[in-house]
Every structure is written in structure tokens, then in C-alpha cells.
Amino acid sequence: MNAVDKRFATRLDTRSGGIDMSHGGGGRATAQLVAELFMRHLDNPLLNQGNDQACFPAPSGRMVMTTDGHVVSPLLFPGGDIGSLAVHGTINDVAMAGARPLYLSAAFILEEGFPLAELERIVISMAGAAEAAGVTVVTGDTKVVEAGKGDGVFITTTGVGVVPDGIEISGDRAEPGDAILVSGSIGDHGIAILSKRENLEFETEIRSDSAALHGLVAAMVEAVPSIHCLRDPTRGGLGTTLNELAQQSGVGMRIREDAIPIKPDVAAACELLGIDPLYVANEGKLVAICPAAKAERLLSVMRAHPLGRDASVIGEVVADEHAFVQMETGFGGQRMVDWLTGEQLPRIC
Amino acid sequence: MKYVDEFRRRDLARGLARAIAAEADPARGYNLMEFCGGHTHAIFRFGVQDLMPENLRFVHGPGCPVCVLPVARIEKAIELAERHGVILCTYGDMMRVPAGKRRSLLKAKAGGADVRMVYSTQDALAIARKAPERQVVFFAIGFETTTPPTALAIKQAAAEGLENFSVFCNHVLTPAAIRHILESPEVGEQGRLSIDGFLGPSHVSSVIGSRPYAFVAEAYRRPIVIAGFEPLDVMQSALMLIRQLNEGRHEVENQYRRVVTPEGNLKAQALVAEVLTLRRSFEWRGLGTVPESALAIRNSFAAFDAERRFDITPSDRGDVKGCLCPSILRGVKKPTDCKLFGTVCTPENPMGSCMVSSEGACAAYWTYGRFRDAGGTRRKREQAA
Numbered sequence: 001m002n003a004v005d006k007r008f009a010t011r012l013d014t015r016s017g018g019i020d021m022s023h024g025g026g027g028r029a030t031a032q033l034v035a036e037l038f039m040r041h042l043d044n045p046l047l048n049q050g051n052d053q054a055c056f057p058a059p060s061g062r063m064v065m066t067t068d069g070h071v072v073s074p075l076l077f078p079g080g081d082i083g084s085l086a087v088h089g090t091i092n093d094v095a096m097a098g099a100r101p102l103y104l105s106a107a108f109i110l111e112e113g114f115p116l117a118e119l120e121r122i123v124i125s126m127a128g129a130a131e132a133a134g135v136t137v138v139t140g141d142t143k144v145v146e147a148g149k150g151d152g153v154f155i156t157t158t159g160v161g162v163v164p165d166g167i168e169i170s171g172d173r174a175e176p177g178d179a180i181l182v183s184g185s186i187g188d189h190g191i192a193i194l195s196k197r198e199n200l201e202f203e204t205e206i207r208s209d210s211a212a213l214h215g216l217v218a219a220m221v222e223a224v225p226s227i228h229c230l231r232d233p234t235r236g237g238l239g240t241t242l243n244e245l246a247q248q249s250g251v252g253m254r255i256r257e258d259a260i261p262i263k264p265d266v267a268a269a270c271e272l273l274g275i276d277p278l279y280v281a282n283e284g285k286l287v288a289i290c291p292a293a294k295a296e297r298l299l300s301v302m303r304a305h306p307l308g309r310d311a312s313v314i315g316e317v318v319a320d321e322h323a324f325v326q327m328e329t330g331f332g333g334q335r336m337v338d339w340l341t342g343e344q345l346p347r348i349c
Numbered sequence: 350m351k352y353v354d355e356f357r358r359r360d361l362a363r364g365l366a367r368a369i370a371a372e373a374d375p376a377r378g379y380n381l382m383e384f385c386g387g388h389t390h391a392i393f394r395f396g397v398q399d400l401m402p403e404n405l406r407f408v409h410g411p412g413c414p415v416c417v418l419p420v421a422r423i424e425k426a427i428e429l430a431e432r433h434g435v436i437l438c439t440y441g442d443m444m445r446v447p448a449g450k451r452r453s454l455l456k457a458k459a460g461g462a463d464v465r466m467v468y469s470t471q472d473a474l475a476i477a478r479k480a481p482e483r484q485v486v487f488f489a490i491g492f493e494t495t496t497p498p499t500a501l502a503i504k505q506a507a508a509e510g511l512e513n514f515s516v517f518c519n520h521v522l523t524p525a526a527i528r529h530i531l532e533s534p535e536v537g538e539q540g541r542l543s544i545d546g547f548l549g550p551s552h553v554s555s556v557i558g559s560r561p562y563a564f565v566a567e568a569y570r571r572p573i574v575i576a577g578f579e580p581l582d583v584m585q586s587a588l589m590l591i592r593q594l595n596e597g598r599h600e601v602e603n604q605y606r607r608v609v610t611p612e613g614n615l616k617a618q619a620l621v622a623e624v625l626t627l628r629r630s631f632e633w634r635g636l637g638t639v640p641e642s643a644l645a646i647r648n649s650f651a652a653f654d655a656e657r658r659f660d661i662t663p664s665d666r667g668d669v670k671g672c673l674c675p676s677i678l679r680g681v682k683k684p685t686d687c688k689l690f691g692t693v694c695t696p697e698n699p700m701g702s703c704m705v706s707s708e709g710a711c712a713a714y715w716t717y718g719r720f721r722d723a724g725g726t727r728r729k730r731e732q733a734a
Binding site for chain 2: 267271324338341
């Protein structure tokens, strides 16, 4: 890296410096930012080549590609930050096809004035998340917008991976009779974020569940290659994800409220705010739909994995031309679990 | 979880359901109006109706402050934001309620008006403190439940000399609305709408107490049970109403004793009386003009009354053609009776307030219960096509 260092008169001031328009100009300032911040921490052979693209041999088999924009606010929250969230989120989207994630790209849109110290913390976090997951960020981009035109930092990540042969996982494959499983407690991430929003601060030890799920998925598809659907219930929560899958597959679903795992803190926070936990975002959980005969096996494999300890069978797929998702309430009655309308808002009285 | 799990226990629900089934007289019907939108929501969300016998029907009342606010008042709020450039602070539900010409506070916000969602009056005060050069208006709505915070906010603003703060007051009163429904032609002479008894509001009653409902029992000879918000509260209250009706009694009973007392929260009442005063009459969506049913800001606090501070032109716009919110709010029609329900009018594209508010009957029915009538709705769609 010595050759790179000699280009710059002084080191990047990551202690008290901030992003300015020159960092987006494409010139020396940009090069220094990329070298001393991004490449330094994300450090891997493909990235270090310093090209505008990464070139690697095409893996054999079917490839998977996915992309995500990350605009979370606040940038830092209990259990993670926008950086680790970006890495986990994109790895998970790849994993939901049953695929093994290989490479990520990361494009940053930075707001003029954004502190370099914060940016460095985010990038270090990304690097840590990627390394823990065994995935590399091999290419990226940096742009800067004027102050007031961006919320600190926006990150867009794209990921590619490979699907093993014999795995056919898709949202349109659910069949009547299939079992519906969830890998753990719902609502952790959304409540962790809400607990840090300016005018909603409440004391809680809820941490975001942000995590890379590809290890769990690998164990699952190895034990039960006939899994029909996988999806991680992020924005819109479990309720929205189930509706998406029901719609795609043209089936209905019947779930049981009692079977859905939820942490008491999360349930309490939802009660306080008048929010339905079914619609609160998760960043380290997945929904799996598999043939009924395989449900028990799948459940035990999930529970054997650290990220699936609280896995549960929550219901089954049924024939239903309306593609309704219905739930038997803990109370014994029936209600629909509809699509989320707009954004969830707390009740007023 | 304390105070929640205990009230949602399935075994207790089953016990109550058995008692209700045993005591409900098969020879008659029980039409119980739950006044409060919160109860409507609870009934649908927990599927309480499924645990009731066939001859017990919940009639959904107008206790949804978002739903009963007339279009004209929302238009005024939009105008405050758009034409007067104020920071308009509002509760979340109000943002999506459709006003005339498909406008709403949310659309005004998207068009550049400074509309901000707040969770409480304290948020609005904080905004006013932080931006002394801007006018900040709090869009106050709600039944008696939310009147103490509004009164307190005005007093605080007065004490601090927070001159850029004002309140657009739209508080409405529960007993007046109940009386108006009982006086309405459908219930009174025509007998089209049968209301045998009432589930009284929970948190309104925590403020005003259970005494103000005496007229329901005495003058109109209907039993009324003040009911808590949890599904078990609703069931126990239904049982208490069934018993009163079977025994020919019509009394005010309090099921929500853990929160509601006969005289209510006297301190809160005094606070409200100090700052707010009765309007001679107020227009309600669906109920029409109701005398002495709403509150305005007293002259002593006129400086913080947005209606006096800003010149807001009254508008004459009404509901969308075909929207049955007015009838649904009175309990005369059900959401599925409305031609717009589920066709043009959905939570994403609401035509009326009943579909917007999380406590509106149409929203509750659509979100939690439309699977019950799925066949019916489809048939209607086929007929309409």
C-alpha cells in the first residue's frame, strides 16, 4: 500500500474531518478516501486491485444476484449500524434463494459534512460483518451530495451467489398442505430502531437481530433440499412476507398466534405504541415453507443452529382463491393478517 | 407481560364464552353498540365475534375521533399548513384522512407543506420551542381522553410565553354523541336500528367517570357497561349486558373498575374546564350537527387559539359520493353495505375516514375480518361489473 500512500501529502483526518464535495469529485481526494478508508478496512485482493470493477471466474451452476438500498435512521442502533445491516441484508437476500453468497459491491452516497469518524466506524463494521460471513466486498463507488440533500449516508449493496443443484426455492412454490416455519422471535429489529428515534425514546434492552443467515440456510437446504420457499421478513414484517408468498403462490395461509415467538420486551413495546408486531421489521430471521412431511426435520435442524434456536412451526398453507392469510388469535378467535397499509403509526387514544 | 397477558387468556375467554352462550336467551337478539373505535378494533383484532352466540351482534358506534371529524375541519388544517406556512403538528391517523378533491395532510406534506407527525402535545411544544420564528399549530382531536394533554399544553405555552404556539381545537364529547344516537330517527321512531345496550368507552371514562352516563340508563332505559379495552373486558361486559337485559334492568355498570371510578379524574376535569369550554354546537361527520358536543378554547386563552389567530376560510365540501361513512358511524349500515368498500375504497386509497383510522369500522373490518364476507364481496363486484 506504500505506493498509494505517497500520492497524498497528508493522511485522511478520520478523527475530526468531514466529507466535502471534493471527495466526490473523482480526483485525488476521492482516491484518498477510497484508499485510506474503504480499501484499508474492506481489504481483499479483488478490491485492492483498484479497478472500477472486480473480475472473477464465473462459478458453475446457477447464479443469484440481488440489490438493496439502505436508508436506515438512526445510522447506529442497538445491535448494529447501517454498515453491518447492509452486509447482512444483502447476504440474506442471496441466501433466501438457497444460494451461497460470494461477493458484494457497496455504493455510498455521502452527505457533505458527514463526519469521517462515523464513516470509518460504519466501514469497519461492514468489514467485520463481511469477514464473519466469509464474503468480500469486491467493488464499490462513492458519490457526495450537498449538505441537506442526503441523510448522512445511503448505502446500496449488490450481492451475487451460487445455487446448488437440486435446489428450487421460490416464492411461487408454496402448496396447500405445506408447513410454515419461522426461525425465531419477531419484531426485534424494528423495535430496536424505534427505541432510538428521537421522540420515542424508551428504555429497553432490545437489540436488532441483524445477522447473516446463509449458514443457517445452508444447514437447512442440506437437510431438506425440498424446501419450497424462503424469505426474510424485513420491511413490513412477518405479516407482509406471508402475504407476499401467499399472493405469489396463489394460496392461503392459516397461522396460530400462540406459535409465533416474540420477546416479552418487544411485545410490551408494541403494546405501548399500538403497533402490531406482525408488521415490525426483522433483519436476522427467515420464513420457510416446506412439505408437511419434512417440517419436523427442518425444525430440528433450525433449532440446532445458533440463529434458529427459537424456530417454530407457525401454521400451514391452504387452498384459497383469495390468498388470505388468516390467524387464530391467542384468544381463540379468527382474524385476517392483511398487507400492511402505509407505515405503522401509534394509536392516539 | 403484566396487565396484558392476563386479559388475553384463552381459558378465561372460553369460560366467558360458555357463560354467555348459557345465559343468552335464544328467543331474543342482543344488539350491543360498542361506542368506542378502540373496542371495534379489539373485537376484530382478537376475533371476539367468533366467541359470541349468533344472536349477539355488535353495532359499531361513532367513537372514533378521526372518523367523526368533518371534511371542513380537515380542510382548515390543510389550509393552515399550505397557505399560512405553519408547522402543523398532527397525530399519525389524521394524516391520511381524505379531504375534498382527494387531498389529505399526507399529500399536502408531499407537496411541500410542513406537516409533522407527533405522538403527543409535548412533541409539538418542543417543536415550537426549537423554532421560535415559525408558527406551530397543534391539530387537537379526540374525545375526552385527549383533552387533559391539550389543556395542559395550552397552559404550558401560556406560562412560558410561547407565542408561536397555538392549538386548532376539535375535541368532541362522548355523552352528547350517545344521546344524539339514541335521539336519532333510526333508533327512536323508525326503530330501524336496534340498540339494546352499550359498551361504554374505557379511557374517556377514566377522565369523566361513570356518572355522566346515567342518562342512558334513566332517560333512555338502556343498560350501559363501562368496558375495558382488552378482549376479556369486552366479553365480560357483554355478559354483564346480557344479564341486565335478561333481568329487565337498565343501569350504569362499571366493568373497568381497575381504571374508572364514578367521579373520574377530578384533577383532569378541572384542568380541562379551566382551559376549554363547551361549543354551542358542532358538526360531526355522519351525525350531523350535535348540540353541546364539542369543546373550544376559552377566551382567557384566546391567544393560543389557532382559529382566532389565523383567518381560515370555511369550506363547504362534503363526503365522496357513495361513501357510507355517515351511516356506518351511526351503526345503521355495515361496511359491507357500502358499494365503495373494497372496490374503490381500501386502506391504500381511502374514500372516507372510516377506512383510514385504525379504529374506523371499515378499516377494522377490511384489515381483520373481510375473509368472513369474501364470497359476498366478490358477488357484489360481479354484480357491479
